[in-house]
Amino acid sequence: MTTNTQSHCLTRQHYKRLRWYFKAPAGNASLADNIDLHLAASGLIERVERFGGVVCFRITTPGTVELAAENQREIERRKPHHSLASRLARWLQEQGRATWENIEFIVETPAGRQAIRPDVFSLATTCNPARITPHVYEVKVSRRDFLADVAQPKKRAGYAIIAERVFYAAPAGMISPDECPDGCGLVLEDGDTFVVARKAKRQPVQLGPAQFMNLILKPGVVPDLV
Known part of the structure; x- marks a missing residue:
């Protein structure tokens, strides 16, 4: 799960990507960029292997929790x-x-x-x-x-x-x-x-x-x- 320090390092682009993973079934890992790398290192998304050996990213439970927390912070802002x-x-x-x-x-x-x-x-x-x-x-x-x-x-x-x-x-x-x-x-x-x-x-x-x-x-x- 992310710490407060990790949350402060996330940008709007990170949360936009997290929302995409929350709504989408998965994202192809072959198209990953530095945002995906940062999210994966923070434990907010994870690599999974799909049928046919295709490797994808999907949001994790900590990622969902962090996304909900950011939504609440946005309401307060x-x-x-x-x-x-x-x-x-x-x-x-x-x-x-x-x-x-x-x-x-x-x-x-x-x-x-x-x-x-x-x-x-x-x-x-x-x-x-x-x-x-x-x-x-x-x-x-x-x-x-x-x-x-x-x-x-x-x-x-x-x-x-x-x-x-x-x-x-x-x-x-x-x-x-x-x-x-x-x-x-x-x-x-x-x-x-x-x-x-x-x-x-x-x-x-x-x-x-x-x-x-x-x-x-x-x-x-x-x-x-x-």
Whole structure:
């Protein structure tokens, strides 16, 4: 079984490979690389001989335990992100907007189909399709994550298909308004509320039947308007 020191030496590539072995029957050892070597030396995968003398790798019980432990660590790492997204969603609900967290859409782009998953998606609560004003909020809790996202124009292009306005949301003081990509707005958490530090440029969009069905099948939170 891996020790804490060994776990700290494993990279995302190691865990990605472990997940592959967990899902797949086995991997051909003749195609092994240094990641497989490291996993085998740590006891997380093992060499087995299959019918016909073919040697393969498969995940071990310690490998499964370590993979489960990493999944739990990932949940803990993402807690600040999910917590901020939930607080933002509640604030938007107080503004009279319906919200969805971490909902996936499939959109058609010039480059083909693209899966997008905004941290928070919101609509105005109205029956008039022309006034639903769909917004996307990309939540960031670290500058590293923000800067990595800024470098992905393809992702924002996908958001632009389903949102009239795209915002970044972050703790106050982490992002300067002028750092946001052109057209994007910025919402900052300041104490127990949120403030719009930079308005987003509006571009009219019209959600299609597929997007509306997605919202129906994966219900969000609609504020009490009474």
